[in-house]
Amino acid sequence: KAKQLLKAFQPDVVIGTGGYVSGPVLYAAQQLKIPTVLHEQNSVVGVTNKFLARHVTKVGVAFPAALKEFKPGLAEVVGNPRAQQVVAGENEARFDVTTLGLQPTVPTVLIFGGSQGAPRINKAVAEAIQQFNGRPYQVIFATGKKRFGDVQAWLQENQVNVAPNVAIVPYIADMPHLMPHVDVVVGRAGATSLAEQTALGKAMVLIPSPYVTNDHQTKNAQSLVAVGAAEMITEAFLTGTTLFATVDHLMTDPKYRENMAMMSQQLGVRDAADEFIKLIKSTVK
The missing domain is CATH 3.40.50.2000 (Glycogen Phosphorylase B;)
Structure with missing residues (x-):
C-alpha cells in the first residue's frame, strides 16, 4: 500500500522520524530507490530507525551521542527544528x-x-x-x-x-x-x-x-x-x-x-x- 501511495505522489525525498508509521513508508521508498532521510530526536536510536538506517540516504540527529549508532559519515547533528522557534x-x-x-x-x-x-x-x-x-x-x-x-x-x-x-x-x-x-x-x-x-x-x-x-x-x-x-x-x-x-x-x-x-x-x-x-x-x- 505504501508503494502504491508513493508511486502516485512521486516524492523527491521521503522523511521519517521513527515509529511504526514511518517504518513501512520509508522502507517502501527505499525499495523504490527514492532518497530517504531519517531524523533521530533522541540520544539513542529507536528500533524503526535502526532498521531503516541500513539503506537510508541521510540521517540527522539531535544529540551528538546518537552519531555513534550509525555508520561513519551517514549521520550529522542538525538539532531539532522545534528549537529554532x-x-x-x-x-x-x-x-x-x-x-x-x-x-x-x-x-x-x-x-x-x-x-x-x-x-x-x-x-x-x-x-x-x-x-x-x-x-x-x-x-x-x-x-x-x-x-x-x-x-x-x-x-x-x-x-x-x-x-x-x-x-x-x-x-x-x-x-x-x-x-x-x-x-x-x-x-x-x-x-x-x-x-x-x-x-x-x-x-x-x-x-x-x-x-x-x-x-x-x-x-x-x-x-x-x-x-x-x-x-x-x-x-x-x-x-x-x-x-x-x-x-x-x-x-x-x-x-x-x-x-x-x-x-x-x-x-x-x-x-x-x-x-x-x-x-x-x-x-x-
Missing part, C-alpha cells in the same frame, strides 16, 4: 514576569512537567515550597491545568504558605517567550524539550519519565549529565528534599550555573530548522 523568542518581546507577581531582574527557575503536568514532580515541588520561600531567587511552578487544583488543595491541607518569590500557575501559554528569560529549567527529558533548552543554553535539572519506550528519557538525560550540561534526579530518588537541594545549589552558585549553561549551549543547535532543510536538500538529485 524558541530561539526566535529571544529577539521578541520579553515575557512580563510581573504579571506573575515576580521581579524581572531576579534569577528565576522554571519548573514544569509538561503541558499536562506530572504528579510526581508536582508532589516534590509542593513538598519543597516551604524551603523555596524567601530564597534569593524566584520560582515559577507550572502544575498543568488538570492538576492545579490538586496542588492547591495539598498546600492548603498541609498549611503551606507561598511567599512572593514563588509563583504557582496551572499553565504557561507563551512558553517560547518565557523560556529565554529564565536561568534554570527543571522538567522532563523529552527530545523536544531538551532541543529547545540546549539551543537556548539553559542549565537544567532533568527528571526523566520512566514510563516511555526503552527508557529513552533517562538516556537523553544521561547524555547531557555526562558532559556537565545538566543534573538528573530519577523519579526513584525524587523528593522535596532532593529537588530543593539540587535547585538551590544551582541558583545560589552563579559560576556553577554559568558553566552548566555553557556546556548546554555547546550541545544545542540554534538554527536547527535551517540545518535540517539543508540536509534534506542534499539528498535530492
